[in-house]
Amino acid sequence: MRDVGIIRRQASPLAPLRRRGESQPMRVEHREYLDNLYEKTLAHQREYHDGTFPFKGYYKLSEYVEKHKVSSALELGTAIGLTAAAIALGNDYVTLDTIEKHERNIEKAKDNVKVLGDGIVSRVNFIEGRYFDVLESEEYKYKKYDLIFLDAYVTRYNEVKFLTDYLSPGGIFIISNLRREIPKSLEAYNYINDDSIFEVLEIVDDTIFARKRIFIA
Numbered sequence: 001m002r003d004v005g006i007i008r009r010q011a012s013p014l015a016p017l018r019r020r021g022e023s024q025p026m027r028v029e030h031r032e033y034l035d036n037l038y039e040k041t042l043a044h045q046r047e048y049h050d051g052t053f054p055f056k057g058y059y060k061l062s063e064y065v066e067k068h069k070v071s072s073a074l075e076l077g078t079a080i081g082l083t084a085a086a087i088a089l090g091n092d093y094v095t096l097d098t099i100e101k102h103e104r105n106i107e108k109a110k111d112n113v114k115v116l117g118d119g120i121v122s123r124v125n126f127i128e129g130r131y132f133d134v135l136e137s138e139e140y141k142y143k144k145y146d147l148i149f150l151d152a153y154v155t156r157y158n159e160v161k162f163l164t165d166y167l168s169p170g171g172i173f174i175i176s177n178l179r180r181e182i183p184k185s186l187e188a189y190n191y192i193n194d195d196s197i198f199e200v201l202e203i204v205d206d207t208i209f210a211r212k213r214i215f216i217a
Contacts (some may be wrong), residue, residue: 155175
């Protein structure tokens with residue numbers, strides 16, 4: 001496991017202009033940036049075949065960060081930075097820990113995010129390693145997050161249950177690729193749909209958006 005840390009860069013024309021707590025639609029420049037990064041991620045997957053399929057709901061990630069006033073977020077699987085950027089663009093104060101096992105992808109993600117300027121990159125902590133190992137380390141094992149985004153190739157029950165402990169009461173869990181035709185993924189889907197643990201906010205295709213209950217029975 002290697003923590004590659006928070007990177008700092010000078011201001012960028014793409015940097016957000018809003019004040020803390022101020023809500024406004026995503027800027028056209030940011031939408032164009034994310035759309036271009038989506039295409040770059042598709043090209044990366046075609047070249048390396050490393051499972052970095054881009055998450056299509058990247059606008060919705062930003063919307064959830066803004067709507068729920070998320071101040072701390074965890075992402076499992078940075079790829080080359082598309083969804084990390086989308087989360088960071090959600091508001092002007094969220095901090096993000098994003099974990100990726102491929103060093104090559106981490107370096108590309110840092111390069112892709114740095115164009116957004118210091119106001120964004122100073123809030124994104126890129127971590128290289130396997131997320132079970134990272135989160136069980138002394139530095140991270142007691143952390144709690146307002147939002148967790150898991151975009152696994154096939155989401156499994158053991159992953160979801162493990163990550164639930166890192167979600168603050170009332171926090172948002174966004175999980176993609178909950179393929180109910182696969183038994184291990186169906187088990188994860190049923191766990192998230194347990195009303196005593198989560199309130200399901202919406203399901204879009206194979207992605208579920210849920211809130212962890214403040215009091216768990």
